[in-house]
Amino acid sequence: MSKTSLDKSKIRFLLLENIHPSAEALIRAAGYSQIETLPRALQGDELKAKLADVHFLGIRSQTRLTADVLAAAPKLVAAGCFCIGTNQVDLATARERGVPVFNAPYSNTRSVAELVLAEAILLLRGIPAKNALVHRGGWMKSAAQSHEIRGKTLGIVGYGSIGTQLSVLAESLGMHVAFYDVVTKLPLGNARQVYALPDLLAQSDIVSLHVPENESTRWMIGPAELAAMKDGGILINASRGTVVDINALTAELKSGRLWGAAIDVFPVEPGSNNEEFQSPLRGLDNVILTPHIGGSTMEAQANIGVEVAEKLVKYSDNGTTTSSVNFPEVALPAHPGRHRLLHVHHNVPGVLSAINQVFAEQHVNIASQYLQTKDGVGYVVMDVDTASSDAAREALAKVPGTIRSRMLL
Ligand SMILES: NC(=O)c1ccc[n+]([C@@H]2O[C@H](COP(=O)([O-])OP(=O)(O)OC[C@H]3O[C@@H](n4cnc5c(N)ncnc54)[C@H](O)[C@@H]3O)[C@@H](O)[C@H]2O)c1
Ligand SMILES: O=C(O)[C@H](O)COP(=O)(O)O
Numbered sequence: 001m002s003k004t005s006l007d008k009s010k011i012r013f014l015l016l017e018n019i020h021p022s023a024e025a026l027i028r029a030a031g032y033s034q035i036e037t038l039p040r041a042l043q044g045d046e047l048k049a050k051l052a053d054v055h056f057l058g059i060r061s062q063t064r065l066t067a068d069v070l071a072a073a074p075k076l077v078a079a080g081c082f083c084i085g086t087n088q089v090d091l092a093t094a095r096e097r098g099v100p101v102f103n104a105p106y107s108n109t110r111s112v113a114e115l116v117l118a119e120a121i122l123l124l125r126g127i128p129a130k131n132a133l134v135h136r137g138g139w140m141k142s143a144a145q146s147h148e149i150r151g152k153t154l155g156i157v158g159y160g161s162i163g164t165q166l167s168v169l170a171e172s173l174g175m176h177v178a179f180y181d182v183v184t185k186l187p188l189g190n191a192r193q194v195y196a197l198p199d200l201l202a203q204s205d206i207v208s209l210h211v212p213e214n215e216s217t218r219w220m221i222g223p224a225e226l227a228a229m230k231d232g233g234i235l236i237n238a239s240r241g242t243v244v245d246i247n248a249l250t251a252e253l254k255s256g257r258l259w260g261a262a263i264d265v266f267p268v269e270p271g272s273n274n275e276e277f278q279s280p281l282r283g284l285d286n287v288i289l290t291p292h293i294g295g296s297t298m299e300a301q302a303n304i305g306v307e308v309a310e311k312l313v314k315y316s317d318n319g320t321t322t323s324s325v326n327f328p329e330v331a332l333p334a335h336p337g338r339h340r341l342l343h344v345h346h347n348v349p350g351v352l353s354a355i356n357q358v359f360a361e362q363h364v365n366i367a368s369q370y371l372q373t374k375d376g377v378g379y380v381v382m383d384v385d386t387a388s389s390d391a392a393r394e395a396l397a398k399v400p401g402t403i404r405s406r407m408l409l
Helices: 021-029 044-051 067-071 091-096 109-124 127-135 161-172 197-203 223-228 246-255 298-318 351-361 390-397
Strands: 012-015 034-037 056-059 078-081 153-157 176-180 206-209 234-237 260-263 287-289 339-346 366-374 377-384 402-408
Touching (some): 021 298, 056 298, 067 091, 078 298, 109 206, 109 234, 109 287, 109 298, 153 197, 161 176, 197 223, 246 260, 339 351, 351 366, 351 390, 390 402
Parallel strands (some): 012 056, 056 078, 153 176, 153 206, 260 287
Antiparallel strands (some): 339 377, 339 402, 366 377
16 A cells, blocks of 8 residues: 555544545545544634644535635645535635645435425425415415426526436426526437527426536526516526525515525525524525535435545545546556655646656656646656655755645655
């Protein structure tokens, strides 16, 4: 087994936000013992203080890794988002600091798609309002405004991993599926792409949002888009809270023009289960409110724990960055009997020759070399026959353009 330049017993992992125990189990099995877990998100100064000595960090969707926070984490080697979304991390700053960020791009897609479909059925039957009424002692046995899902049109905004999975499941129930995406996508089954958002909104009985949080999606569903939806339409948002103007949605629901909504994500969400949730949507019987649990199933969380922990351990043990969301991707073989230099640098001319020069001066033979670059950052990995001396390591760290370097012994 490879060793890191820092002894494994000294490498510290911090896992926040109630990450599934499968992650800790995998990291321990890989020989790491310093693993702290917390059930909640940390922010700002509290997060910075914690990160001062941390080498590997695991978060979910609530912990904000801003440039400011990253600057307070000098030892951070890599970060794992134990979820799909990575909008909570300043990915460019992380890259410029030599910190690869990993996520689990597919592990909870099915969980989200199942929840959305269930909500669509419940809303078409008016169940949230009927359920609330019956709990209050009321009784409304009526078929009025209660509909089957079969034959209805589902409009999917964002036809990626979740959108396509939902598309297939919805068609299996007899729905018609239309979708809007900024990229031209191969429609699955009988789904069809609609090239203008207002057209999709106007055609759909149910609109479900599955876009990432970015500049193009911020408040993309505002008053005009809600007005473009069918009378009696239903909106489902299990993407990110910043995609929908909640005040505008509240107005449409209160007026009765929209029939119902299911909202899982909010512009401001509590950082732990002990904080109060605030939203103008509270108290509306035709709205299903869920606490950002679209991906929260035992199946998904256990898989995510393993997937992201594996990526962190692999980067620590072997330097592989495959599937990193912000970093040059290099897939590396094992390096038995060899020593491995991992060097992250600004992608400027002369860095590779300077590294080669250091090894040449130390009479160290280079057995293999891997290089990849991304957005101004280069990542070179060299397997060498003999251990580099302290002097060589110092010289490597001083190569102009170096962001960070690490040696696996
Ligand atoms: N509620 C939850 O618990 C939960 C769970 C998982 C994911 N999510 C959220 O769902 C999002 C989508 O997940 P995914 O795995 O399907 O992502 P994905 O990257 O596979 O798909 C996103 C799709 O959105 C499209 N898109 C991007 N910008 C767009 C725009 N302005 N207009 C239209 N389409 C646009 C992309 O082209 C892509 O096809 C994630 O980014 C995450 O924020 C939420
Ligand atoms: O991006 C995601 O995968 C979801 O929003 C789930 O986030 P969570 O792990 O914080 O529940």
